[in-house]
Amino acid sequence: MAQYIQIHELNAYVRQLLEQSEPLxxxxxxxxxxxxxxxxxxxxxxxxxxxxxxSVKAVMFRDKARLLGFQPQNGMxxxxxxxxxxxxxxxxxxxxxxxxxxxxxxxxxxxFDALRKKLEAEGLxxxxxxxxxxxxxxxxxxxxxxTGAALQDVCHVITRRWPLTRLLLAPVSxxxxxxxxxxxxxxxxLDADARPEVILVTRGGxxxxxxxxxxxxxxxxxxxxxxxxxxxxxxxxxxxxILDYVADVRAPTPSAAAELCVPDRRQVIQELCSFRQNxxxxxxxxxxxxxxxxxxxxxxxxxxxxxxxxxxRAQLTDRLASDIGAQTQALWQxxxxxxxxxxxxxxxxxxxxxxxxxxxxxxxxxxxxxRVESLQPGETIRLRGAAAQADCxxxxxxxxxxxxxxxxxxEL
Numbered sequence: 001m002a003q004y005i006q007i008h009e010l011n012a013y014v015r016q017l018l019e020q021s022e023p024l025x026x027x028x029x030x031x032x033x034x035x036x037x038x039x040x041x042x043x044x045x046x047x048x049x050x051x052x053x054x055s056v057k058a059v060m061f062r063d064k065a066r067l068l069g070f071q072p073q074n075g076m077x078x079x080x081x082x083x084x085x086x087x088x089x090x091x092x093x094x095x096x097x098x099x100x101x102x103x104x105x106x107x108x109x110x111x112f113d114a115l116r117k118k119l120e121a122e123g124l125x126x127x128x129x130x131x132x133x134x135x136x137x138x139x140x141x142x143x144x145x146x147t148g149a150a151l152q153d154v155c156h157v158i159t160r161r162w163p164l165t166r167l168l169l170a171p172v173s174x175x176x177x178x179x180x181x182x183x184x185x186x187x188x189x190l191d192a193d194a195r196p197e198v199i200l201v202t203r204g205g206x207x208x209x210x211x212x213x214x215x216x217x218x219x220x221x222x223x224x225x226x227x228x229x230x231x232x233x234x235x236x237x238x239x240x241x242i243l244d245y246v247a248d249v250r251a252p253t254p255s256a257a258a259e260l261c262v263p264d265r266r267q268v269i270q271e272l273c274s275f276r277q278n279x280x281x282x283x284x285x286x287x288x289x290x291x292x293x294x295x296x297x298x299x300x301x302x303x304x305x306x307x308x309x310x311x312x313r314a315q316l317t318d319r320l321a322s323d324i325g326a327q328t329q330a331l332w333q334x335x336x337x338x339x340x341x342x343x344x345x346x347x348x349x350x351x352x353x354x355x356x357x358x359x360x361x362x363x364x365x366x367x368x369x370x371r372v373e374s375l376q377p378g379e380t381i382r383l384r385g386a387a388a389q390a391d392c393x394x395x396x397x398x399x400x401x402x403x404x405x406x407x408x409x410x411e412l
Contacts, residue, residue, distance in 0.1 A: 008088060015086040018093075024084040029056070029095060030103055033076045038065075047072065049080060049095070057094040058082070064098050067180060069216030070111035072100065077107040081177060099177045101212050108208060112215055115242055119217070124224045125245045131229045133249060133261060134197045139166045140261055141196030141228075143186040146171035150204045150233070150254040157258035165262050168196050174203040179213040187222045187230070198261055199226060201243060202233040202254040214241035223247055233257030355386040372397065 005013075018024050031049030038045055043062035048055050058080060060068075072078065082097040102108040119125065140158070144150050146169060158165055170186035173179040183201065190199050201223065203211075213219070214234045220242045223230045229248040234241050237252035244250040251257035347353065355361065361384045362370045370381065379394045 007091070011086055011088040011091050015088055018084050018086055021084075027080075027082055027084060027095065029058075029080045029082070031056075031078065031080070033072050033078055034074050036072055036074050045072070045097075049078070057092060058097050059094060060097040060100065067218065068100065069180060069213070069218065070102060070115055073110070073114075076102060076110060077104040079103045101209070103209075105208075108212065112242070115215065115217055115220075116245065119220055119242065119246065124220060129224070131248045133229050133231070136162070136263060137165055137197040137261060139168055139195045139197060141168045141170060141190035141193065141199040143170045143172055143183060143190065143199065143201040144203055144254075145174045148174065148204055150202045153204075153254045154200065154202065154258045157255050158262055161259065161264045162262035163265070166195075168193065175206070175210055175213065180216045180218060183213065183216075183219050184222045187219070187226060191226045191228055196228060198229045198231060200231045200233065200257055200261060201247070202231075202251075202257055203235070204254065205236045205239070208239075211235050211239055211241060214243045216242070219243055220246045231257050231261060352386070355384070358385075360385045373399075 029049055031051055034048045034050055034055070036045070036047040043065060045060040045065045047058055047060075049058050050056075078100050079102075080095065080097045081099040082095050084093070085096055086093055102111040123129070142151065142154060144154075151169065155167060158167060168190065170190050172182040172186040174183070187199060187201065190196050201214075201219075203214075211234055214232075223232070223243060223246045230246075231249045231251060232241070232243045232247035233251040233254045233256065234243060249257075249260060251260050351361070362372060362375075363382045363384055364370055365380065365382065367382075375381065375394045375397050377394055377396055381392050381394060383390045383392055
């Protein structure tokens with residue numbers, strides 16, 4: 001009896017053969033997408049690639065699918081990069097797709113239009129989000145291939161126009177499977193670096209397929225998320241990519257982009273010379289105006305004006321001195337009258353002036369004034385007149401008519 005093998009062994013063997021075959025491990029398959037399905041949980045893409053006579057099942061896993069720069073649709077012609085294998089459980093021959101892009105004018109344009117409408121609806125192309133470029137940047141970040149002609153063009157133009165500007169290169173792949181991620185990383189690296197003031201993303205001309213990577217949604221969102229202005233210069237003037245719509249400034253060629261990023265030193269020097277001439281001309285005009293005014297003022301005119309001014313000031317000084325003297329005299333007279341009035345009032349209140357009219361003061365032996373009502377019989381008092389004094393003894397105190405009698409009053 002012939003030896004047999006199990007089904008799973010057969011499928012495993014066939015799978016091993018397929019994956020070990022070098023031509024089948026680096027496939028590029030062209031076909032039309034049909035039965036397209038995106039699994040809502042896993043995120044994997046399941047579809048069929050077909051031509052006029054045959055078809056093959058294809059799978060694109062989530063980690064690869066999320067890097068797609070377009071939305072596959074049924075009926076779209078694509079180029080699928082991947083490897084042939086066998087799904088052991090079902091014995092199904094299929095392709096594991098690592099990368100995919102539209103193929104042919106119709107499919108590419110359809111994918112381009114769909115992505116452009118999507119990003120435009122989200123506001124990534126809005127004019128209010130466009131930022132102006134710095135007038136004289138000290139450093140420009142460049143995202144491009146380090147071996148491409150675009151970098152040489154940019155360096156040549158910058159050196160010729162404004163050699164003060166430094167270039168900071170983020171070397172990337174601008175074509176191939178790894179180009180998309182490489183460009184995204186380059187933009188983000190330069191945006192995180194404090195030195196560049198503007199970021200230039202560029203590459204030289206090529207076919208639409210060569211430039212297709214710049215239609216990537218991930219590159220567009222990386223440029224939109226930049227904190228620094230982004231200049232896009234991809235291909236030639238007739239080539240438009242999604243990056244061109246998102247960038248703050250779009251240039252038709254790498255050389256034109258470099259011209260937009262820096263001023264022309266010859267033009268700046270010319271403008272500075274023009275400013276200097278205008279300033280010198282303005283100064284000369286003002287000096288000439290001053291000279292003309294001085295010429296109109298002779299020595300006699302100046303002295304006459306000085307003499308007239310001095311006379312006016314002398315007259316003003318005399319008038320002010322006279323006013324101050326008059327006010328001082330009036331103030332002194334008022335103060336003198338007030339002092340005389342105060343002196344007269346004080347003199348009228350002087351008790352000794354009353355003594356001159358024949359009156360006398362009743363004092364005790366210490367010289368203190370006494371009221372007559374307070375005297376006691378037998379008390380020794382002193383009578384002081386204007387010119388003499390006399391010591392006396394009280395014999396009695398008699399109240400005057402109309403006054404109450406003191407109960408202690410005694411006759412002396």
